[in-house]
Amino acid sequence: MREATIICRLSSRHGLEYYKRLADELPRRGFALTEAHMVRRRRQLKKRVRQAVKSGKRLIVVIGGDGTQTAAVGELAHSSSVLAVVPAGTGNSFALSLGIHNDVDEAIETIVSGKEIRVDLGIVNGTYFANVASIGLIAEAANRTPNPLKRMFGVIAYGIAALLPIFRDKPFELHASWLEQDLKIRTRQAIVSSGRYFGWQPLTPEADIRSGELAFFAAESDSPSDAIVTNAALLLGRQTRLSDAHYFSAPSLKIKTKPKQPLNVDGHEFGKTPAEFSIAPKALRVLVPQNFEEQP
Secondary structure: OOEEEEEEEEOOHHHHHHHHHHHHHHHOOOOOEEEEEEEHHHHHHHHHHHHHHHHOEEEEEEEEOHHHHHHHHHHHOOOEEEEEEEEOOOOOHHHHHOOOOOHHHHHHHHHHHHHEEEEEEEEEOOOOEEEEEEHHHHHHHHOOOOOOHHHHHHOOOHHHHHHHHHHOOEEEEEEEEEEEEEEEEEEEEEEEEEEEEEOOOOOOOOOOOOOOOEEEEEEEEEOHHHHHHHHHHHHHHOOOHHHEEEEEOOEEEEEEEEEOOEEOOOOOOEEOOOOEEEEEEEEEEEEEEEOOOOOO
């Protein structure tokens, strides 16, 4: 029998529900569950993943959303352990970048019959992250969204939490530098991704979790109406069509803002700018569906 270690974040939107499904289904599909842990806090999850990696566990199944997966990947980076993602959170963009939709049955099938590949991880101010870092308005909305609201409304909760900051917060000066290039704009938000998706839409046409580069997006913005237009475009996947959009790919970049702005990493509050970003190519072993397309 194949072996698996399950670590579930109970505070995830569907954590306990999906844990019960896996605990029932995997043994029937030929897996021995060598360990199974249910945790509530981020530091507890990191500790359990760290222990599993150190003890040589080959397959580590992590149940949770993007924030949970980001907490896990820092412990799994550059190890021989393989991550199996079960998307159980409010936003599951990292899983989508791996070809796993918001479906526990698809996640189970990936564990049973998927294939192992290596993907990139982002690094921000020395810390690994799985998918997306946001700055400014989007970061503040994510920081302020309470768990009960996320459980009730799902991804829409972030839009609700953004209503007040849209009309209250002021634009800021952003300076991004990469590969001897510079961008200086007045905006309300910026996004840096190591994966492909922001929400359900690709952040940029070139964004890819195996490209060896980060994707950056920001749009110039002075008024609340500008921010509303940008966020609507992000929701519809039309943000790069905006006339005031700026986007590019790079292996590393630095971002400074005036004044300092809140920073959020995969739904987790992460201090304020400035921020230094880089990519760790092929740093993480993961399971993906058999039909996941390899990068040329």
